[in-house]
Amino acid sequence: FPMPGLSERLALWKGCKPASIAVDDSMDWMQISNAYELSGASIVNIIQYAGIRALSRPDKVIRKEDILDGIRREYRKEEKNM
Numbered sequence: 001f002p003m004p005g006l007s008e009r010l011a012l013w014k015g016c017k018p019a020s021i022a023v024d025d026s027m028d029w030m031q032i033s034n035a036y037e038l039s040g041a042s043i044v045n046i047i048q049y050a051g052i053r054a055l056s057r058p059d060k061v062i063r064k065e066d067i068l069d070g071i072r073r074e075y076r077k078e079e080k081n082m
Contacts, residue, residue, distance in 0.1 A: 004040055009033040012040055016047040021054050023062045036071055042078075046070030 004012060010033040017023060038046070050066035 001040070003037065006033055008040075009036075009038065009043065012043045013047070016044050017062070018047075018051050021051050021060055021062055024064060027062070027064055027067070032067060032071075038071070038074065042074045046074055049073065 010029055013029045013033055046067060047062075047070075049070040050062045053066045053069070054060050054062045
């Protein structure tokens with residue numbers, strides 16, 4: 001599959017979040033989509049990772065640091081630098 005463009009990445013970020021888990025109001029999906037060129041599979045992996053981290057906390061909210069930690073993990077797997 002070809003690498004998704006900015007608009008596809010934005011749609012993936014917004015569309016892959018589980019409905020039962022909230023996202024911090026300060027999350028800027030456009031900034032994340034623009035800053036990190038990731039495959040659809042990587043985005044799904046990151047959202048799943050962030051969701052699991054959110055579920056481990058009482059507030060059950062995905063925070064920006066959860067997403068950034070997930071991006072770091074994906075970059076390490078692909079041997080990329082942030």
